[in-house]
Amino acid sequence: MTTALIVIDMQNDFCPGGKLAVTAGDEIVTEINALMGEHDVTVLTQDWHPADHQSFASNHGADPYSVAHMPYGPQVLWPDHCVQGTQGAAFHPDLATDAADLVLRKGFRPAIDSYSAFFENDRTTPTGLHGYLQERGVTDLTFCGLALDFCVAWSALDAAKLGYGVRVRHSACRGIDLDGSQAAALGRMEAAGIRLA
Numbered sequence: 697m698t699t700a701l702i703v704i705d706m707q708n709d710f711c712p713g714g715k716l717a718v719t720a721g722d723e724i725v726t727e728i729n730a731l732m733g734e735h736d737v738t739v740l741t742q743d744w745h746p747a748d749h750q751s752f753a754s755n756h757g758a759d760p761y762s763v764a765h766m767p768y769g770p771q772v773l774w775p776d777h778c779v780q781g782t783q784g785a786a787f788h789p790d791l792a793t794d795a796a797d798l799v800l801r802k803g804f805r806p807a808i809d810s811y812s813a814f815f816e817n818d819r820t821t822p823t824g825l826h827g828y829l830q831e832r833g834v835t836d837l838t839f840c841g842l843a844l845d846f847c848v849a850w851s852a853l854d855a856a857k858l859g860y861g862v863r864v865r866h867s868a869c870r871g872i873d874l875d876g877s878q879a880a881a882l883g884r885m886e887a888a889g890i891r892l893a
Contacts, residue, residue, distance in 0.1 A: 743803050
């Protein structure tokens with residue numbers, strides 16, 4: 697068995713003081729750093745949006761957290777966040793980035809968002825992570841990071857569909873909980889057989 701730790705979007709804009717801050721998002725960094733030593737492979741994902749990204753409410757003249765209908769389905773319109781090259785898009789300064797085998801940037805296509813580490817939100821365009829993990833012989837994945845109810849959950853659910861053994865380290869995640877999204881995400885993961893540690 698070869699294991700990988702997939703650290704989802706531990707970036708400044710998702711931590712307290714950021715543009716799309718997750719409550720207590722910075723409190724999990726120490727635990728994540730410790731988990732890196734327990735796995736054969738470590739992957740960091742990084743939200744990497746152009747300024748004109750269509751998931752930004754500001755690009756629609758809409759209110760943040762409203763929903764727009766995109767060609768690929770409903771899309772929450774977020775405050776501008778993790779814009780390419782900004783300090784907000786950088787990893788949290790205490791994250792042990794040197795331990796990463798791969799940094800995977802997602803959400804860089806202006807017309808489509810990317811919650812999952814495996815697929816864009818159209819559910820068909822791959823990010824390349826699956827191929828990388830297959831080449832490395834990885835069979836089991838542990839997920840942690842931000843946010844539990846969006847990018848962590850979507851990534852874990854896709855991993856389960858792709859046939860990996862999947863665990864979500866609940867204590868090393870924090871959620872946004874938008875209109876009950878956290879409970880819904882936990883229910884979907886449990887139904888998919890994902891272990892919530």
